[in-house]
Amino acid sequence: MIDPGAFSLRFFKVWKRNLVTYRRIWKVNFITPLLEPLLYILAFGLGFSGMIGDVAYAGMSLGYTQFMAPALIATAVMWNAFFETTYASFVRMYYQKTFDGMLATPLSLEEIILAEIVWSATKAVAAAAIMTTVLGLLGFVAFPAGLMLLPVALLGGLALGAIGMFFTGITPTIDMFNLPIFLFITPMFLFSGTFFPVSNLPAWAQPAALAFPLYHLVELTRFFALGASDTHPLISCGYLLLFFLVFGGVALRAMRRRLIT
Amino acid sequence: MSALIEARNLVKVYNGVAAVDDISFYVSTGECFGLLGPNGAGKTTTIRMLYGFSPISRGRLTLFGQDIRKHWRAIKGRIGVCQQDNTLDPDLTVEQNLLIYAGYFSIPAAEARARSAELLAFFALTHRKDAKVMELSGGMARRLILARALVNRPELLILDEPTTGLDPQSRHQVWDKIAALKKKGLTVLLTTHYMEEAASLCDRLMIIDHGKILVEGGPEDLINRYAGRQVIEIEGADASLRTYLSDHGAQLDDLGEKLIVYTSGGSDLHRTIQEEFCTERCTFRNGTLEDVFLRLTGRELRE
Numbered sequence: 001m002i003d004p005g006a007f008s009l010r011f012f013k014v015w016k017r018n019l020v021t022y023r024r025i026w027k028v029n030f031i032t033p034l035l036e037p038l039l040y041i042l043a044f045g046l047g048f049s050g051m052i053g054d055v056a057y058a059g060m061s062l063g064y065t066q067f068m069a070p071a072l073i074a075t076a077v078m079w080n081a082f083f084e085t086t087y088a089s090f091v092r093m094y095y096q097k098t099f100d101g102m103l104a105t106p107l108s109l110e111e112i113i114l115a116e117i118v119w120s121a122t123k124a125v126a127a128a129a130i131m132t133t134v135l136g137l138l139g140f141v142a143f144p145a146g147l148m149l150l151p152v153a154l155l156g157g158l159a160l161g162a163i164g165m166f167f168t169g170i171t172p173t174i175d176m177f178n179l180p181i182f183l184f185i186t187p188m189f190l191f192s193g194t195f196f197p198v199s200n201l202p203a204w205a206q207p208a209a210l211a212f213p214l215y216h217l218v219e220l221t222r223f224f225a226l227g228a229s230d231t232h233p234l235i236s237c238g239y240l241l242l243f244f245l246v247f248g249g250v251a252l253r254a255m256r257r258r259l260i261t
Numbered sequence: 262m263s264a265l266i267e268a269r270n271l272v273k274v275y276n277g278v279a280a281v282d283d284i285s286f287y288v289s290t291g292e293c294f295g296l297l298g299p300n301g302a303g304k305t306t307t308i309r310m311l312y313g314f315s316p317i318s319r320g321r322l323t324l325f326g327q328d329i330r331k332h333w334r335a336i337k338g339r340i341g342v343c344q345q346d347n348t349l350d351p352d353l354t355v356e357q358n359l360l361i362y363a364g365y366f367s368i369p370a371a372e373a374r375a376r377s378a379e380l381l382a383f384f385a386l387t388h389r390k391d392a393k394v395m396e397l398s399g400g401m402a403r404r405l406i407l408a409r410a411l412v413n414r415p416e417l418l419i420l421d422e423p424t425t426g427l428d429p430q431s432r433h434q435v436w437d438k439i440a441a442l443k444k445k446g447l448t449v450l451l452t453t454h455y456m457e458e459a460a461s462l463c464d465r466l467m468i469i470d471h472g473k474i475l476v477e478g479g480p481e482d483l484i485n486r487y488a489g490r491q492v493i494e495i496e497g498a499d500a501s502l503r504t505y506l507s508d509h510g511a512q513l514d515d516l517g518e519k520l521i522v523y524t525s526g527g528s529d530l531h532r533t534i535q536e537e538f539c540t541e542r543c544t545f546r547n548g549t550l551e552d553v554f555l556r557l558t559g560r561e562l563r564e
Contacts, residue, residue: 005334013364020361021352101348103314105365105413106338261275261315 006110014102014115015122022123033127037072037134044068057197058228069140070225071194073131073149074156074217077124081157082185084120085164086177092116093168099259109260113252117165117244121157128153141225148224156217159240162247163213169254188212193219198230213243265290265325265417265448266311272319273306273472280306282472283320290416293439293449295459295466295480297554299563303472304452305345308421311450312342324417338366341415343406345422349394355405356381356390359412366413373412380408384438400431407438418442420451424458436462456550460484466550468557475557480550487556488548489523493534496542505538514556523548523556 022029045065055067092098102112132149135141141149167180191201192214198206209215216236223229229236266288273281281303288294298304309315310322313333322329324336350358356377363373381387384404389397397405403423410418423439424432432455439462443449453459459466460480467477476483484490489512495502498520506513509530512523524531535545 010365010367013361013367016364017350017353017361020357021350024352096351097344097346097348098350100314100344100346101350101362102365104312104337104340104342104344104348104410105362106334106367107365108334 006108011111011115018119033130070221071218074221076127077156080124080127081120081161082164085161117161120161124157125153152220159213159243165251188214270320274318292464295463296452298469302470341410341418343410343420384408417448460550488552491526493522494544495520502538
């Protein structure tokens with residue numbers, strides 16, 4: 001049961017609070033997305049691609065590094081959004097009691113949760129922007145289509161931030177995040193067509209891979225970086241949007257049950 | 262005087278248990294109202310319903326004449342809350358805590374800056390405005406929580422155990438500030454475990470236990486009604502005294518080692534105890550709210 005009166009633009013104030021705290025540590029946060037693609041490109045491009053031939057994808061024949069590079073942006077979006085709404089939101093909710101303080105103001109729980117998810121997507125966009133720049137300079141992203149990776153990162157960040165928030169709503173302690181990471185995030189990271197095409201998977205496993213939000217995010221990053229993808233971008237966008245709405249709603253229910261007693 | 266808070270047959274049920282069980286009370290504009298009770302009595306639950314944190318299970322609750330269920334957002338905008346837990350934002354500085362919080366009330370930035378400067382000065386925190394919250398002492402942190410609760414210029418200030426865990430100096434400072442705010446006409450609702458605090462700050466108070474109201478009234482009035490003006494504590498009372506007391510129907514609590522006798526002062530009973538039985542080990546003192554509290558809620562430990 002969602003009360004439309006509980007949503008207003010006031011959620012932006014909570015988003016801004018996160019931005020203010022982030023500005024104090026942004027320099028550290030910029031290092032990871034700056035270095036990560038370089039390390040992966042080095043490791044896979046120099047060390048690996050000689051052993052692997054070209055990859056057949058979306059009717060194209062791609063060098064391995066070229067195939068893999070766009071997926072790095074997608075996985076960075078996933079890590080940034082998911083970590084923000086799990087560990088970081090849990091700390092704010094449980095240890096710092098930030099949400100309790102907010103709930104004594106005209107803010108609603110709905111606005112707080114929405115703001116946390118949108119904030120996680122914002123961090124994902126920031127990481128994607130840096131990585132897109134680095135990968136663009138290295139010639140792995142074609143512009144201007146590559147600029148579309150930013151709205152794609154926002155959409156992917158919303159979807160993955162929402163499911164992270166859902167886990168925050170149900171996890172009893174912060175250590176228990178190991179479970180969704182091991183059972184959900186790690187398989188998704190490996191089997192979403194990130195490092196090898198989904199068509200290499202056994203036939204029975206392929207539909208499962210298509211259900212991963214990361215799969216659709218990877219498809220979209222390839223579409224805008226390389227100009228082609230296996231799945232139609234509208235389908236992938238629709239799937240991510242649906243994923244965000246469903247898990248946003250489920251996350252809200254879980255948080256309501258957890259915090260409002 | 263109009264009622265700022267009006268609760269009628271208020272009920273809050275958690276997992277099938279009524280934490281607040283059919284209570285009705287009102288708080289008038291401009292008064293300081295105390296909510297007392299042992300741990301688990303339902304104080305915080307009641308307060309959480311008042312500021313729209315917990316939905317009410319049954320009954321009716323209005324603040325400023327508006328129903329909390331329908332007008333929660335408008336009501337929350339007019340209340341300042343000082344929660345029991347430290348909910349200050351440790352990621353922010355002292356001043357940022359006020360500015361960001363003001364944002365949650367949609368107070369424009371320039372106005373927020375003016376108000377936070379004013380509040381930091383009032384709570385003697387100006388020199389620490391750029392400090393991190395973690396660096397503040399307990400007393401400073403509590404003053405900052407109070408300052409934050411006032412950033413929206415509330416008409417009602419809700420304080421859930423505002424002085425718990427503070428040293429006497431900080432506690433007195435917080436009391437002075439609350440008294441000063443009250444003088445300016447602010448309506449205050451307070452919970453506390455310090456009876457001295459309730460007696461000196463509150464115009465009216467209510468003692469609750471097991472989710473129900475035990476008594477309600479002014480502090481003096483409650484002391485006179487339930488403790489008596491004078492209290493005699495007698496250690497090691499002998500049989501003759503005990504017989505005398507029970508023959509004369511004295512109000513007393515028998516703690517075994519110690520008898521606590523409640524008298525109205527100046528009575529024959531009081532004089533007789535003083536002159537005939539109290540050669541030593543007797544303490545004479547005034548009745549206090551603590552006597553009322555212990556008489557009504559019992560002396561057993563709750564946790």
